[in-house]
Amino acid sequence: MIPVAGFEGRRVMVLGLGRSGLATARALEVGGARALCWDDSPEARAKAEAAGLTLHDPARADAWEQVAALVVSPGIPHLYPEPNKWIARAMEAGVPVDNDIGLFFRSLGSTDWHMHDQPPRVIAVTGSNGKSTTSALIHHVLTECGRPSQLAGNIGRGVLDIDPPADGGVVVLELSSYQTELARALTPDVAVFTNLTPDHLDRHGGMGGYFAAKRRLFAEGGPDRAVIGVDEPEGRFLANQMAEGPTDDRLIRVSVDRKLTGPGWLVFARKDFLTEWRKGRQVASLDLRDIKGLPGTHNHQNACAAYAAVRGLGLSPKDIEAAFHTFAGLPHRSQLVAERGGVRFVNDSKATNADSAAKALQAFGRIRWIVGGLGKEGGIASLAPHFDRVAKAYLIGHSAREFALQLGETPHEICETMEAAVARAAAEAEPGETVLLAPAAASFDQYPDFEKRGEDFVAHVAALP
Structure with a gap:
């Protein structure tokens, strides 16, 4: 578990007691805070109470007194299609609103990290389609290559429920727009944007709000490296914002629509081959045709994004290709x-x-x-x-x-x-x-x-x- 830092001896309200909400409450308590829990579902409240957590009705007249923060589960809308009544109450009371992803990033670093030969890294993946497969594929490649890795967020374990990463460890997070839109801290080492297509538009007040929620992963903390799919206008816009110039290799552009050209760091798939170019020359090519766990163009896009992310951590093309061949794919995804x-x-x-x-x-x-x-x-x-x-x-x-x-x-x-x-x-x-x-x-x-x-x-x- 990642103990939540910064709230020692203070009261923090947790709204929504599903998987992430329960993990958040426990992580707050381990970090020295007092978690005050609520869910509109009586069944969820009973489960939390049975786990020894403190229930706290936000409708009480004194409910918001001395509350340092409200932590909201991702599934609860906070602005669109209409403001949640408890979130609106918190905002009226001046109580900061956050989610478990924000708490994770503010709490991840520990005082013993200076003892590590290789500090832990975080790779965060967002986008409309393919982010689960991309995240799982990154995790698989790292594991196959001997790098300790944990998969969390919108897939795998709750983000605060993982183990503190070890020397050289990597945390791979799948992040939905519901998670990125509200987090008050977003500081991954590598941020991945797969693609953007219309989805969840009622939650975000339209396409612009949806893109803005995804963009926060790149704009809030400034990742050391950005992997961005550029097959949609929004991806090209985001890539342009992240790069200082054509040769800025902190950015890796990814495509399955066309061959990418230029002096930058490029990864693209054409005719079932994944190709990496850097500084104007080809440095690797992978045959995707016999990789059964990654069928179709959409999975080739996932392969390009995952390849770019782990290349950004220094893994070799040969090792990545070998790991791709042992990837079985995810349930319910081709x-x-x-x-x-x-x-x-x-x-x-x-x-x-x-x-x-x-x-x-x-x-x-x-x-x-x-x-x-x-x-x-x-x-x-x-x-x-x-x-x-x-x-x-x-x-x-x-x-x-x-x-x-x-x-x-x-x-x-x-x-x-x-x-x-x-x-x-x-x-x-x-x-x-x-x-x-x-x-x-x-x-x-x-x-x-x-x-x-x-x-x-x-x-x-x-x-x-």
Whole structure:
């Protein structure tokens, strides 16, 4: 655990008692603060009380007296689509608002670090799509290369629940916009920006607010090295802001759209090869075709970002390539779960929006597509250029009929449930085809989260006769 520093003997309110909230409360107590805990859910409060934590109702008249800070769980909106009432109360009382990521960065360094031969490092990854795979791949490469590494944040363990990093250790953080938007300290050694596509716009008040939340990772603390995907205008803008000039190698530009040129540090993927250029010359090239854990262009972008991040720490291209070959991929992200009679079954339940579903559709050939759920703005209309890859779509969930209209002449069938969709797709699939779960929608109409949706897909595939 990382003890929270700076609040010894003071009262700190913790709002939201999920995984990160409970870890935050414990880390505050270990650091000498008094954690005052609250959640609107009675079940969450009971769990915290059973763990020995102190409950503190923010509705009490004296609730905010002598409170040094309010620490908010990432899932709680603080400004858009409307201010949370308790966060608004804290702001009225002049109580600083932070989250566990901010506490982590202000508390990470310890007095014994001067004894380390190599001080610990933090690599933080953000972006719209691919940040989980990129973070996991970085962690995997570091581990395979003998560097002690921990994976935390929006993936793996809660950020304050990790062990204090050892000599030469690396903490790899996946950070969502919900986490970067509020943290009062953001000081990674290496910051990674994968890409930007519309998502969570109600939470951030539009695309500009969403980008601003991501940009804070780079603007607040100034990382020693920035790895930035430049395939969108926002990425190019951010890269321009971070670099002092064309040869500034504190910035590594990443692309899968085109060959990058210039005197800077560049990593790009073209025709299934990852290439690194530096100071106007090629220094490495990796063949991505046989790396089963990284199929498709979207995973090649993840590979480029991960490669650049660990190259920034001094790992060799040869060692990175070897580690890539042992990466199995993440559950629910282009995960090959079975091959039956020449048909592949792929679980990409994490494809919760149209852009990530587009990347999944581009990764495979002739597809039996299981799609649907709680649709987002625009549905699947933007995916029309990829419908020629779809042999047939099998529609599930709340938005099944809306998506059916958007499919037009593409063969489709409304199945409603995952069980029915898997059964129909498997029965009709021919050798060489892929049954792909890429919902392009949220899961909350039928499942508590995308993981449960993916697990249901896997279970029904396993149960096929």
